[in-house]
Amino acid sequence: MLLLREHENEPAQAADDANTNKEDGDRYGTAETASPSAGERDGPVIVVRDLVRKFGDFTAVASTSFDVQRGEIFGLLGPNGAGKTTTFRMLCGLLPATSGHLEVAGVDLRTARAKARARIGYVSQKFALYGNLSVRENLEFFAGAYGLRGERKRERVKAVIAQFDLDASAQSGILPVGYKQRLAMAAGLLHEPDILFLDEPTSGIDPLARRAFWRTITSLAQGGVTIIITTHFMEEAEYCDRIAIQDAGELLALGTPAEVREQAGDDASDMNEAFIAIVEQNRARQTNEKVAA
Amino acid sequence: MRVAGLTLGADFIAWLAQTFALVRKEILALVKDPANRTILFAPALMQALLFGYGATYDLTHVPYAVVDQSRSAASTELLARLDGTGVFRREAALASNAQIGDLIDSGKVLLAISIPSDFEHRLTVGDTAPIQIILDGRNSSTAGAAAGQIGAIVADYGRSLGGSPPITVERRAWYNPNLESRWTLMPAMIAALSFLQTLLLSALSVAREREQGTFDQLLVTPLGLMQILIGKAIPSILVGLIQSTIILLIIRFWFEIPMNGSYWLLYLGLVTFTAAGVGIGMSISALSLTMQQAMLYTFLLVMPLMLLSGMLTPVRNMPQILQLITYVNPLRFGIDMVRRIYLEGAVFADVALDFVPMLVVAAITLPLAAWLFRNRLA
Numbered sequence: 291m292l293l294l295r296e297h298e299n300e301p302a303q304a305a306d307d308a309n310t311n312k313e314d315g316d317r318y319g320t321a322e323t324a325s326p327s328a329g330e331r332d333g334p335v336i337v338v339r340d341l342v343r344k345f346g347d348f349t350a351v352a353s354t355s356f357d358v359q360r361g362e363i364f365g366l367l368g369p370n371g372a373g374k375t376t377t378f379r380m381l382c383g384l385l386p387a388t389s390g391h392l393e394v395a396g397v398d399l400r401t402a403r404a405k406a407r408a409r410i411g412y413v414s415q416k417f418a419l420y421g422n423l424s425v426r427e428n429l430e431f432f433a434g435a436y437g438l439r440g441e442r443k444r445e446r447v448k449a450v451i452a453q454f455d456l457d458a459s460a461q462s463g464i465l466p467v468g469y470k471q472r473l474a475m476a477a478g479l480l481h482e483p484d485i486l487f488l489d490e491p492t493s494g495i496d497p498l499a500r501r502a503f504w505r506t507i508t509s510l511a512q513g514g515v516t517i518i519i520t521t522h523f524m525e526e527a528e529y530c531d532r533i534a535i536q537d538a539g540e541l542l543a544l545g546t547p548a549e550v551r552e553q554a555g556d557d558a559s560d561m562n563e564a565f566i567a568i569v570e571q572n573r574a575r576q577t578n579e580k581v582a583a
Numbered sequence: 584m585r586v587a588g589l590t591l592g593a594d595f596i597a598w599l600a601q602t603f604a605l606v607r608k609e610i611l612a613l614v615k616d617p618a619n620r621t622i623l624f625a626p627a628l629m630q631a632l633l634f635g636y637g638a639t640y641d642l643t644h645v646p647y648a649v650v651d652q653s654r655s656a657a658s659t660e661l662l663a664r665l666d667g668t669g670v671f672r673r674e675a676a677l678a679s680n681a682q683i684g685d686l687i688d689s690g691k692v693l694l695a696i697s698i699p700s701d702f703e704h705r706l707t708v709g710d711t712a713p714i715q716i717i718l719d720g721r722n723s724s725t726a727g728a729a730a731g732q733i734g735a736i737v738a739d740y741g742r743s744l745g746g747s748p749p750i751t752v753e754r755r756a757w758y759n760p761n762l763e764s765r766w767t768l769m770p771a772m773i774a775a776l777s778f779l780q781t782l783l784l785s786a787l788s789v790a791r792e793r794e795q796g797t798f799d800q801l802l803v804t805p806l807g808l809m810q811i812l813i814g815k816a817i818p819s820i821l822v823g824l825i826q827s828t829i830i831l832l833i834i835r836f837w838f839e840i841p842m843n844g845s846y847w848l849l850y851l852g853l854v855t856f857t858a859a860g861v862g863i864g865m866s867i868s869a870l871s872l873t874m875q876q877a878m879l880y881t882f883l884l885v886m887p888l889m890l891l892s893g894m895l896t897p898v899r900n901m902p903q904i905l906q907l908i909t910y911v912n913p914l915r916f917g918i919d920m921v922r923r924i925y926l927e928g929a930v931f932a933d934v935a936l937d938f939v940p941m942l943v944v945a946a947i948t949l950p951l952a953a954w955l956f957r958n959r960l961a
Contacts, residue, residue: 384799400957404805412803418796420608422615427608434604435804437597477800487803 365530421463605814655703781823785864843928862948869955
């Protein structure tokens with residue numbers, strides 16, 4: 291919402307592209323080295339090739355490849371244990387890949403210099419801020435950790451508090467779930483990241499809050515922010531530009547929601563059914579293969 | 584582009600500002616957690632007092648045996664003064680020194696006083712009159728304090744005799760030739776008492792974040808591992824120093840044990856010592872997935888570290904192999920350093936060797952912890 295407002299304030303004649311590029315320049319021109327995004331603005335922001343993650347004998351993610359374009363809302367869908375959180379954690383640099391190639395904004399976040407991480411925002415599945423600190427203290431800490439200082443830090447903290455309608459002095463740990471989720475979003479957006487990672491951000495919040503949340507996400511994407519989101523709400527998949535469906539570590543479907551529904555076959559009238567159809571087709575095929583072998 | 588204009592200095596200031604944000608958060612989180620608040624300072628205060636009185640409590644009941652071969656007015660007078668304190672209780676009057684062993688072995692008496700047959704004769708001719716005290720060295724601190732008190736009573740008696748030269752007290756501690764008195768135990772507390780809690784606090788610092796899921800949120804920020812390490816270590820070190828200070832103040836002003844060394848040197852030593860302890864704690868923390876695990880590891884480690892510290896039993900009396908192990912124990916050198924600065928007034932050159940093992944432990948464990956933050960296999 292805030293980003294939208296910012297855009298509204300830009301001169302009207304500026305084309306959308308120029309607009310976001312300018313903002314990019316403002317935002318990262320002050321970085322120590324030239325922004326890595328400069329060279330690949332038109333290429334994919336996230337590149338994943340033959341990504342594999344094993345835990346001992348168990349393959350959590352089997353050879354997975356996909357690209358995500360700038361400004362895209364990319365959904366990782368799958369049943370519990372499908373490997374979507376593992377994929378997600380590898381993308382954020384929290385977990386090393388067993389093999390394969392992985393690039394986020396041109397670097398592997400796990401081995402990249404710390405500054406590369408300033409370009410991403412992260413909202414985890416469960417509330418992962420400091421429960422005994424107040425909303426403001428949490429935001430000030432994360433602003434500081436992301437290198438915001440002085441006037442800019444005050445501005446950004448104030449801006450996200452207003453944007454997400456938060457009570458600055460409330461203790462974070464005892465906020466209702468919906469507010470915790472808003473606070474987590476606020477913390478993830480303080481530094482105006484290029485890429486926002488959201489791990490099941492809408493689980494446990496009510497439909498109204500979910501709709502507000504998706505409105506925020508859509509406007510961020512319109513502002514050029516790339517969104518990677520995992521979810522198990524299939525109707526939410528419709529909000530994504532493209533989705534990937536995973537089961538048992540394998541990538542079963544990849545494309546726009548319409549393409550994925552098509553892949554599922556005629557009887558899939560909505561995403562829920564498409565999802566079930568795709569997962570079941572795959573499971574049946576695997577069982578057949580096992581029987582054949 | 585302002586890229587070119589950025590200097591190393593500005594980068595460093597930005598780096599420091601980021602780190603400071605973490606230090607601030609850690610301290611806030613520490614003092615806002617009610618469970619933390621209570622473990623921070625109350626135990627240091629309580630334990631210091633408890634140990635202080637624990638070490639002196641037995642002085643109200645000191646059972647002793649006497650071998651009075653002099654059987655003179657002077658020896659009777661001296662013993663009467665001892666009994667008059669209400670502290671020393673004469674459990675046995677023995678005929679010869681050979682009988683002392685059994686009584687001390689069985690723990691019936693804490694010490695025995697042996698007065699030679701020529702005691703009064705020597706006093707009257709103006710010679711020095713030696714008496715011997717045999718102490719149970721196993722009960723070192725109490726025995727030491729008791730011996731000190733006997734020494735004072737004897738000296739007092741010696742003065743009351745007027746022109747005579749003082750009576751000399753010859754001490755011999757059994758089972759522990761290097762008798763550790765209360766005075767040597769208490770300064771050791773400056774290092775030892777804060778050690779447990781500093782270790783526990785730092786061990787919980789990362790484990791708590793892992794358990795509550797906040798550590799991932801921290802790892803995705805641009806904070807470097809070194810910044811996370813510093814940000815987490817500084818508050819723990821500060822708490823350790825504050826605890827040491829509380830204990831120091833109690834020892835110095837409540838128990839009135841005189842400080843002979845330099846406070847600057849003492850604090851330089853304490854910073855080094857605490858950093859080594861925090862390094863161990865942070866390594867434990869980086870290895871632990873939950874707070875419970877971190878606590879368990881800490882307690883598993885604390886007992887051997889305490890036992891092998893030389894606080895209660897001298898290191899040189901330990902088997903060779905255990906003596907070697909003590910070199911990785913910062914507590915051993917921390918206690919030695921504090922004792923020597925506090926009691927002996929040691930200068931830096933005297934305790935420089937104590938710094939080496941502590942610095943080595945800190946230099947290994949702190950970077951190890953930082954590496955483990957990210958590389959611990961989940």
